[in-house]
Amino acid sequence: MSRKVFSLVLAALAAGAAVLVHSAAFAADVKKGKDAFMKFGCWQCHGTEGQGSAITSAGKVLAPDPMPLETFVAYVRSSDRAMPPYSEKVLSNEDLADMHAYLASIPKAKDYKSIPLLNQ
Amino acid sequence: MARKDHASKDSTAKVDRRKFLKGVAVAGAAGAVTPQAANAASTSGAATARIPSALPPTAWTIAAETNTPQKDLNRIGGVAGSDFMVDVIRTLDIKYLPSNCASSFRGLHESLINYGNNKMPEFLTVTHEEIGVAMGHGYFKIAGKPMMTLCHGTVGTQHAAMAIYNAWCDRVPVIVVGGNDLDAAIRPPGVPTVHSAQDINALVRDFTKWDDTPVSLQHFAQSFVRAYKIAMTPPHGPVMISLDAGLQQAPVGPSNGEKLYIPKYTPTSPPAGEMGAVREAAKLLAEAQNPVIAVSRAARTENGVRLLVQLAEALQARVIDTGERMNFPKTHHLSAGLPAVANADVILGMEMNDFWALVNQYVDNGSHGHGFNQQRMKAGTKLISISSVELNTKANYQDFQRFQAVDIAMAADAEATLPVLIEEVKRAIGNDKKAAIEKRGEAAKKAHAEAQVRARQAAAIAWDAQPISTARLSAEIWAQIKDLDWSLVAQSGNVSGWPHRLWKMEKHHHWLGQSGGYGLGYGAGAAVGAALANRDLGRFSVSIQGDGDLMYVPGALWTAAKHKIPLLSVMHNNRGYHQELMHVQRLSSFRNRVASLGGDIGPIGTSIMNPDIDYAKLAQSMGWWAKGPIKDPADLGPALKEAVAAVKSGQPALLDVWTQPR
Numbered sequence: 001m002s003r004k005v006f007s008l009v010l011a012a013l014a015a016g017a018a019v020l021v022h023s024a025a026f027a028a029d030v031k032k033g034k035d036a037f038m039k040f041g042c043w044q045c046h047g048t049e050g051q052g053s054a055i056t057s058a059g060k061v062l063a064p065d066p067m068p069l070e071t072f073v074a075y076v077r078s079s080d081r082a083m084p085p086y087s088e089k090v091l092s093n094e095d096l097a098d099m100h101a102y103l104a105s106i107p108k109a110k111d112y113k114s115i116p117l118l119n120q
Numbered sequence: 121m122a123r124k125d126h127a128s129k130d131s132t133a134k135v136d137r138r139k140f141l142k143g144v145a146v147a148g149a150a151g152a153v154t155p156q157a158a159n160a161a162s163t164s165g166a167a168t169a170r171i172p173s174a175l176p177p178t179a180w181t182i183a184a185e186t187n188t189p190q191k192d193l194n195r196i197g198g199v200a201g202s203d204f205m206v207d208v209i210r211t212l213d214i215k216y217l218p219s220n221c222a223s224s225f226r227g228l229h230e231s232l233i234n235y236g237n238n239k240m241p242e243f244l245t246v247t248h249e250e251i252g253v254a255m256g257h258g259y260f261k262i263a264g265k266p267m268m269t270l271c272h273g274t275v276g277t278q279h280a281a282m283a284i285y286n287a288w289c290d291r292v293p294v295i296v297v298g299g300n301d302l303d304a305a306i307r308p309p310g311v312p313t314v315h316s317a318q319d320i321n322a323l324v325r326d327f328t329k330w331d332d333t334p335v336s337l338q339h340f341a342q343s344f345v346r347a348y349k350i351a352m353t354p355p356h357g358p359v360m361i362s363l364d365a366g367l368q369q370a371p372v373g374p375s376n377g378e379k380l381y382i383p384k385y386t387p388t389s390p391p392a393g394e395m396g397a398v399r400e401a402a403k404l405l406a407e408a409q410n411p412v413i414a415v416s417r418a419a420r421t422e423n424g425v426r427l428l429v430q431l432a433e434a435l436q437a438r439v440i441d442t443g444e445r446m447n448f449p450k451t452h453h454l455s456a457g458l459p460a461v462a463n464a465d466v467i468l469g470m471e472m473n474d475f476w477a478l479v480n481q482y483v484d485n486g487s488h489g490h491g492f493n494q495q496r497m498k499a500g501t502k503l504i505s506i507s508s509v510e511l512n513t514k515a516n517y518q519d520f521q522r523f524q525a526v527d528i529a530m531a532a533d534a535e536a537t538l539p540v541l542i543e544e545v546k547r548a549i550g551n552d553k554k555a556a557i558e559k560r561g562e563a564a565k566k567a568h569a570e571a572q573v574r575a576r577q578a579a580a581i582a583w584d585a586q587p588i589s590t591a592r593l594s595a596e597i598w599a600q601i602k603d604l605d606w607s608l609v610a611q612s613g614n615v616s617g618w619p620h621r622l623w624k625m626e627k628h629h630h631w632l633g634q635s636g637g638y639g640l641g642y643g644a645g646a647a648v649g650a651a652l653a654n655r656d657l658g659r660f661s662v663s664i665q666g667d668g669d670l671m672y673v674p675g676a677l678w679t680a681a682k683h684k685i686p687l688l689s690v691m692h693n694n695r696g697y698h699q700e701l702m703h704v705q706r707l708s709s710f711r712n713r714v715a716s717l718g719g720d721i722g723p724i725g726t727s728i729m730n731p732d733i734d735y736a737k738l739a740q741s742m743g744w745w746a747k748g749p750i751k752d753p754a755d756l757g758p759a760l761k762e763a764v765a766a767v768k769s770g771q772p773a774l775l776d777v778w779t780q781p782r
Contacts, residue, residue, distance in 0.1 A: 040714070041701075041722070041723075044702050044722065045781075048582075049581070051581040051585070053590075053780075054617055054782055079485065080485055081483060084710055090708075109577070109582070112576040112579065117595040118580060120599060
C-alpha cells in the first residue's frame with residue numbers, strides 16, 4: 001500500500017465508525033453483493049470471483065479473504081491507483097457491505113499441489 | 121471490383137499503349153523470361169538495342185496489320201511485362217502471396233497463375249486485404265522471410281492500412297504491391313478510375329520503410345529487389361510498391377537500349393554497436409551491484425535467445441522480457457517481472473518497445489481526469505539502450521513512444537551487437553566481482569522458484585469458475601500441447617499472461633508477440649499466416665483468439681480452410697471489447713455516474729452479446745472443425761483433446777470458450 005493510500009485509509013478509518021454503525025444496521029446479503037459486484041463493474045478487472053487479473057497486478061486478489069470492511073470501503077472511496085474511486089452517490093455503503101459479504105463467501109482456493117494441471 | 125477489358129476489340133496486335141516502348145513490341149517472344157543464376161538475367165524476348173520509332177515496321181507488324189487474324193493470336197504482342205515481374209519475384213524466394221483479387225493487378229495475377237504455374241509464390245485467396253497483410257506479418261515471425269501481398273489501388277490499400285501499421289510498429293517486413301491504373305486517358309472510366317490515385321503509396325507512407333512507383337519493367341526489377349532488401353534490413357518493416365496496370369499488361373521491350381536484367385539481392389548486414397559504446401556499456405554492467413536486462417524485440421532468431429541467455433548468465437542479471445517476441449526462456453531462473461526494475465542500478469534495454477514505460481508508470485487516475493506519472497526505478501539508475509529503431513523513426517505516427525533519456529545509446533541492432541557485448545562484459549568482470557555475481561544468481565534462483573509457486577497458487581483461484589478463468593483455459597491448453605513441437609502463434613485479447621506463467625516457454629517460436637500497433641483484426645490473420653509457416657515445418661500451431669479480434673476479420677477462417685492450414689484456435693470469448701469496457705466504467709466513476717449497461721454486462725457499446733455469437737457455427741460454415749461454446753470448465757479438457765486430434769489430421773479447429781474477462 002502506498003504512503004498516500006495508507007494516509008487515505010487512516011483518514012477514512014476516522015469515518016469508519018460511522019460506516020460500521022451503518023453496516024451494522026442491516027445484514028449484508030451475499031446474493032445482493034454478487035449482483036452489485038457485477039452491476040458496478042467490479043468484475044471487469046477483478047474477475048467474477050475476485051480472482052484478479054493482469055490489470056490488478058499479479059498476486060493481488062479480493063477473495064476469499066477480503067481486506068477488513070472498513071479498509072475496503074476506504075479504498076473504494078479514495079483509490080488513487082489503477083482503480084477509479086467510487087463515490088457514495090454511485091455505490092452505497094450498503095452495496096459495499098453486500099459486496100464484501102459476497103467476496104468473503106467465496107470458498108478458499110484449493111492448494112495448487114492438489115490440481116494435476118498445475119503440476120505439469 | 122471487376123473491370124472491363126479495355127484491350128482493343130480488333131484483332132490487330134497492339135503495341136504498348138505507353139509510348140516509351142513504341143515500335144518495339146516483340147512478336148511471338150519465345151516463352152518465358154528466365155532469370156539467370158544469382159538473379160541476374162536478361163529477357164529472352166527483348167530487343168538488344170534501342171530501336172528508333174521511325175524505323176519501318178517489322179515483318180511481324182506488317183503481318184499483324186495485314187493478314188487474317190489467327191484464333192490464338194496473343195493480343196499483348198509479345199511477352200507480357202507481368203511475366204517478367206514474376207521472374208523478378210521468383211528470385212527472392214517468396215513462397216506465398218495472400219491476396220484479394222482485383223482488376224488493377226489482373227496482369228500480374230494472370231502471370232502468377234499461368235506463366236508462373238502458381239508456385240513461388242503461390243496465390244492464396246483472402247477475403248480482405250487486412251487479412252493478407254496480417255498473414256504476412258505472422259508468417260515472417262516463424263519463417264524469417266517475408267510474404268508478398270497484392271492490394272487493389274485506393275480501396276485495397278486502405279483496407280490493408282491498419283495491418284501495415286501493425287507490421288510497421290512490430291518491425292516486421294511485408295512486401296505490399298498495390299495495383300493502380302495511372303493512365304487517365306486509357307483506363308476504364310467508372311469504378312476503375314475511382315479506384316485509382318496519383319499516388320496510392322501516400323496512404324501508407326508514414327508507416328512504411330520505403331515505397332516506389334516504377335514506370336518501366338527495369339525500374340520494377342530494381343524497385344522490387346530494393347524493396348525486399350530494405351524490408352529485410354533491421355529494423356525490419358513493411359514496404360510498398362505501386363504497380364501500374366499498364367506496365368503489367370505491356371509487352372517486354374528494351375529499356376534504354378539495354379537488356380532487362382534482375383539485380384542480384386545481397387542481404388545487408390545489420391548494424392552492430394560502435395565498439396567504444398559497447399565497451400562503456402560492458403563496464404557499467406560488469407561493475408553494477410544489481411544489473412537488469414530488459415528486452416522487447418531483441419531476439420530476432422533462436423540464436424538471439426541463446427545469446428541473451430549467455431549475457432544474462434555472465435552477469436547473473438535478471439531479465440525482463442516485455443513480450444513483443446520470445447526473447448528469453450520463461451523457465452530460466454533469471455527470468456523476472458517488472459518489479460525487478462525497482463532495485464536495479466544499471467538497466468540495459470534492448471530493442472525496447474517503450475523504454476519510458478519500463479522505468480516509469482502511468483496511472484490513469486489523476487484528480488483532474490488525466491493520468492499521472494510515477495518512476496519505477498530508483499534515482500541514479502544508469503540506463504543503456506541498444507535499438508535499431510533509432511535508425512528508422514518517422515514523425516507523424518507516435519509509435520516511438522515517450523522520450524526516455526538514457527546514459528548510453530547505441531543506434532544498432534541488438535542481436536548483432538550481443539556477441540561483442542558478451543565478450544566485452546566477460547572481459548570487464550574482474551575476479552573481485554565473481555563472488556558477488558554468483559550470490560546474485562543464487563538469489564535469483566530463489567526468487568524465480570517462489571514466483572513459480574505464487575503463479576500456480578494464483579491460478580488455483582477461481583479454478584472452477586464459470587465463465588472459465590483464463591488461468592484454467594491456459595492450463596487446459598497446455599495439457600494438450602506440451603508434448604508436441606508447439607507454437608503459440610497469436611493471442612488476441614488479454615489472458616493475464618497465463619501462458620507465459622504456466623507454459624514452458626523457451627524457444628523463439630513458442631511465442632510470436634502481439635500486433636505491434638494494437639489494431640484489432642491482427643490475431644486471426646496473423647495466426648493463419650504463422651500456422652502456414654509452421655505447417656511447412658511440421659509444427660503444431662495454437663492461437664488464443666479474442667472474440668472482438670475475430671469479428672474484424674472472420675474471413676481469415678475461410679482462408680485457413682481453403683488452403684488446408686492446420687491451426688488450433690481457442691476462443692477467449694469474454695463477450696466484449698474489454699479494454700474499452702473498463703475505460704467507460706472509469707469515466708463513469710470519474711464523473712460520479714453509474715455506467716448504463718442497457719441490459720448487457722458491460723456499459724452500452726462495449727459488449728458483444730444479446731445476441732451471443734455462435735463462433736463454432738461460424739467456423740463450421742467456413743469449413744472448420746469446431747465446437748462450443750464451452751461454459752463448464754469440466755468440459756474443456758475433453759473438447760480440447762478432440763480439437764487437437766482434428767488439427768493433427770490437417771484441419772483447422774476452433775473451440776469456443778466462454779471466459780472470464782481477463
